Amino acid sequence: MSIYDQVEIEDMLYDSDQQLFTYPCPCGDKFQITLVDLLDGENVAVCPSCSLMIQVIFEPEDLEEVAAESGLEVPASQQVAASA
Numbered sequence: 001m002s003i004y005d006q007v008e009i010e011d012m013l014y015d016s017d018q019q020l021f022t023y024p025c026p027c028g029d030k031f032q033i034t035l036v037d038l039l040d041g042e043n044v045a046v047c048p049s050c051s052l053m054i055q056v057i058f059e060p061e062d063l064e065e066v067a068a069e070s071g072l073e074v075p076a077s078q079q080v081a082a083s084a
């Protein structure tokens with residue numbers, strides 16, 4: 001598995017309707033990862049057109065903020081991790 005780049009979650013674009021984070025891919029399409037995937041511990045966003053991948057850099061607090069705005073429950077495991 002090869003990672004094209006590492007991107008801070010603040011630099012990604014968030015679509016609150018789809019609960020989807022995107023970041024421009026050099027091929028003209030966008031890397032995509034959903035908020036649910038991130039909350040699940042996933043941190044690799046894939047471009048559907050060219051299969052390039054980026055690693056998303058984030059803190060649990062960043063996700064909690066977005067999840068709260070989206071009306072999502074933060075999984076208990078994340079809350080434990082954040083309070084440690």
Ligand SMILES: [Zn+2]
Binds near residue numbers: 029
């Ligand atoms: Zn691409």
